[in-house]
Each structure stands twice: as C-alpha cells, then as structure tokens.
Amino acid sequence: MSDRPQRQRVVLAHRRGARMVRTRVEVQEQTQVGDALVRGLVRAQLGLALRLAAVVVCLVGAIPVLSALFPGLGAVTVFGLRLNWLVLAGLVYPLLYGIGWAYVRLAEQGERDFIGVVDAEP
Numbered sequence: 001m002s003d004r005p006q007r008q009r010v011v012l013a014h015r016r017g018a019r020m021v022r023t024r025v026e027v028q029e030q031t032q033v034g035d036a037l038v039r040g041l042v043r044a045q046l047g048l049a050l051r052l053a054a055v056v057v058c059l060v061g062a063i064p065v066l067s068a069l070f071p072g073l074g075a076v077t078v079f080g081l082r083l084n085w086l087v088l089a090g091l092v093y094p095l096l097y098g099i100g101w102a103y104v105r106l107a108e109q110g111e112r113d114f115i116g117v118v119d120a121e122p
Helices: 018-028 032-069 071-075 083-119
Strands: none
Touching (some): 032 083, 071 083
16 A cells, blocks of 8 residues: 555635626626626716715805905905915815816726626635
8 A cells, every 4th residue: 555645636616717707798798787787886986976076066165155254355465366366276276186186096996896896706
C-alpha cells in the first residue's frame, strides 16, 4: 500500500459566471428582472437629481429671502458693486458648478453600483 491519501473530488457550490451572463442577458433582452433593474437605476438617478435640485433651490432661494429680511444688505457695496450682485456672480455660479460636479460623480457611482449588481455572482 502507498502512503498517499486517497484522492477526493472537490465541486464548487455554484458555477462562476453563470449568474453574470444570465443577469446581463435579462437586462439586454429587457425581461421583467432586467426592466426592474434598469428602472431602479433610473429611479436612483432621478432621486439624486431631485435632491440636488432641492439643495440648489434652497441655497439660491435664500438670497432674495435674506435681502427681504435684511434690507440693509442690498445697500452694502464692495469694490463699487452691490453685495447682492457679488453674491450672485461670485458664489452662485461656483455653487452650481460644484453641485453639477457632485451630480456627475454620484451618478457615475450609481452606475458602477448597477454594474456591480448586474455582474455580481450569487
């Protein structure tokens, strides 16, 4: 007799890649599961857009509210320009750019998460 242990066959619990291909096909063929996944992605991006739009409306809408509450702010001049115009020119546009940049990054992250769900193994 030999001293070697008896050979055993090892079988994985699931095949690698089987779900990945099936999920991609479901998305491509727009089955009920694929449609639900795509609707979830669109819903997430819409929610993100609405939340960031609410932030913009609140921040930009605060400018006239502050001017109405504190009328003296409208008379303040800096470098010969009224403070209201400086706030609009100097703060609002960078704010809009920053929120747009954040939206693009967060939307891309949502798409990466979607791809992770589609490519995930069981």
